[in-house]
Amino acid sequence: MTRREPRPRERGIPEATVARLPVYLRALQALSESGTPTVSSEELASRAGVNSAKLRKDLSHLGSYGTRGVGYDVGxxxxxxxxxxxxxxxWSVAIVGAGNLGRALANYGGFGTRGFRIAALLDAEPALVGDRVAGLSVGHIDTLEGVVEAENVSIGVIATPAQAxxxxCDRFVGAGVTSVLNFAPVVLNVPPEVDVRKVDLSIExxxxxxxxQRKADGREGPERIGTLDAPPGPAGGQ
Amino acid sequence: MTRREPRPRERGIPEATVARLPVYLRALQALSESGTPTVSSEELASRAGVNSAKLRKDLSHLGSYGTRGVGYDVGxxxxxxxxxxxxxxxWSVAIVGAGNLGRALANYGGFGTRGFRIAALLDAEPALVGDRVAGLSVGHIDTLEGVVEAENVSIGVIATPAQAxxxxCDRFVGAGVTSVLNFAPVVLNVPPEVDVRKVDLSIExxxxxxxxQRKADGREGPERIGTLDAPPGPAGGQ
DNA sequence: TAGATTGTTAATCGATTAACAATC
DNA sequence: TAGATTGTTAATCGATTAACAATC
Known part of the structure; x- marks a missing residue:
């Protein structure tokens, strides 16, 4: 059963690579718009802010899409x-939270563009329901399950305060959503089949x-007062 | 000169650890507020969404701050x-861009709280200058250099459209800022001494x-039509 | 002393990088 | 053919994890 198999083609792109593909894609789209027909790994890597070895390695996981001596066909x-x-x-996306952040997300160019469609922007606050944001009318949070089903939402975006x-998230998961993008500063608990990605402003x-701080330490001059090798030990607190 | 030295204490905390410390800190602060005096690595790890081996390894880079058989003193x-x-x-922070995103950031609890102070919120749009947001008056972008110097800004936050x-960023760097948090969907070019972190909504x-997509592939049933091992080859585009 | 839990070791895994043979 | 540039190899580096001796 768990015997070593010949390995069909080594599916599975490394996570680190997946996270960089969108960056390459953006650089390529800019090149495409400017009418550039081909690009070398050196040039593309520079525009994406990585080194060319990494870029070629990343692309090699997708297949052999370049031409030796020439480069890659942009399109x-x-x-x-x-x-x-x-x-x-x-992909249909629902955003919960119509405060400044939710509005910023709804208006965000990258969201509406190719690949994603904002199906709904919901909020619990009655005063916000009905507001028009980015061509959408803010809906009430109680319509979440209905919207997820009707619009086939596969990605839920949480732009609420931490407590909510x-x-x-539970309602998204209950309604069948299996990908969540969380902007609230909390660790979400989800079943294992659900993917959560987190964007946390204060962590950044x-x-x-x-x-x-490290840089400042250096600037202050070479003579450190001493490294706190022996801290005072657990202080009070019980 | 570059001779092997006895190694003073192996300074330098792994990047992966640094990125998790804020998560631990948040969990600990919640415990602290609820009056919990001590916590085990198992419990804290669970609240932070990591396994306990990783937590202990991470904390061991800071020092030996726990007590065997007991746990860690929360405070x-x-x-x-x-x-x-x-x-x-x-740390003094300046935010450029007073649109929805800039306002969301200015209002964000985690920003104003311990450790950070929003020194200014700037925008190029005259109509926005003077608006009050989170207790601040929106300033004009032309005051950037003055604000950075006067307020000793060390972290610049970019919440502008991509083109700007x-x-x-160049103005921040020119004014002496060495840490930048970028929300615009572009790769910023900066000199090596400047740290840039990037938050990109569409990449997430x-x-x-x-x-x-991978999950959907699975759901569609076990019989794939075939794996595109031999793609059609570079198509048109010149 | 017995039970609990840390801090560290060592094995493993995944990511990065330089170098270069393959090949356009 | 000569020059350019990919795709891959192999070495290295850093991160994760399980296991357990140390010790409260």
Whole structure:
């Protein structure tokens, strides 16, 4: 059963690669719009902010879509990456939370463009229901299940305050959504078949602060007061 | 010069660990507010959504702050992680772009809270200048350099449309900012001493679409039509 | 002392990178 | 053919994980 098999073709693209494909795609689309027919791995890598070895390795997971001595056909590679990412079909997205963040998301160019369709923007606040945002009318949160079914929503976006997020997530999952993009600063609990990605503004800031502090340490001059090798030990708190 | 040295204490916390510290910190702060004095690695890991081996390994990079047989003192660990992340001092942040996203960021709880201070919210659009958002008056983009100097801004946040992002980034860098959080869908070019972190909404959606597609493939039944092993070859496009 | 839980070790896994043979 | 550039190999590096000795 779990015997070593000949391995059909090694499906499965590394996660790190998947996360970079959208970046390559964006660079390629810009090239396409400017009418550039082909691009080398060196040039494309530079535009995507990675080194060319990594780019070629990443693309090699999709197949051999380049031409030695020439480079990659821009249009062809746009198509191959789009297909790999699942952007040749349309995904229906529902956003919960019609505050500034939800509105920003609804208006965000990248959302409405190829591959995604915002099916609904919902909120619990009656005063917001009916507002028009990005060509949509804000709906009431109680219509969530109905919208998910009627519009075949496969991706739920949570742009609510932290306290509301888990409940909204549960409703998405209950309605059959298996991909969630969470902007609320909480760890969501979901069954294993559900994918959650998280965007956390304050975490990003904290990571920057960490590095900023390191830089500042250097600037303050070479003589550190001493490294806190022996901290005072667990303090109070019981 | 580059001779093998005794190694003072192996400074340098792995990036993957740094990125998780804010998550641990948030879970610990919640525990602290609920008056919990100590927590085991198992419990804290569960709340942070990681396994306990990883949590202990991560914390071990900061020092030995736990007690065998007991767990971690919540308050003490909050302090140690905060210090490591550089949150025991205040960082001044300037946000450029006072559209929905900029307003969402300015209003975001996690921003104003401990460790960060929003020094300014700027925009190029005269009609927005003077608007009050989250207790701030929107300023004009031309005051950027003055604000950075006067307020000692160390982190610049870019919440502008894509076309404006690189120019704003250049101004931040020119004014001496060395950490940038970018929400615009472009790859920013910066000198090596500048840290850029990027939050890209459409990239997150595309990564979800990739996985969603994989799940859908499975659902469609076991008989695939065939794997596109031999693609048609570079199509047209020149 | 017995039970609990940390901090560390070592094995494994996945990602990055440089180099270069293949080939247009 | 000569020059350019891909796709792949192999070495290296960093991250994850399970297991357990140390120790409260």
């Amino acid at each position: 062809y590679l746009v198509y191959q990456i789009s297909r790999e990412l699942g952007l040749t079909q349309d 997020a888990q409940a909204v 800031l904290q990571i920057l602060a960490f590095h900023e | 003490y660990l909050v302090y140690q992680i905060s210090r490591e992340l550089g949150l025991t001092q205040d 992002a690189q120019a704003v 959606l595309q990564i979800l679409a990739f996985h969603e």
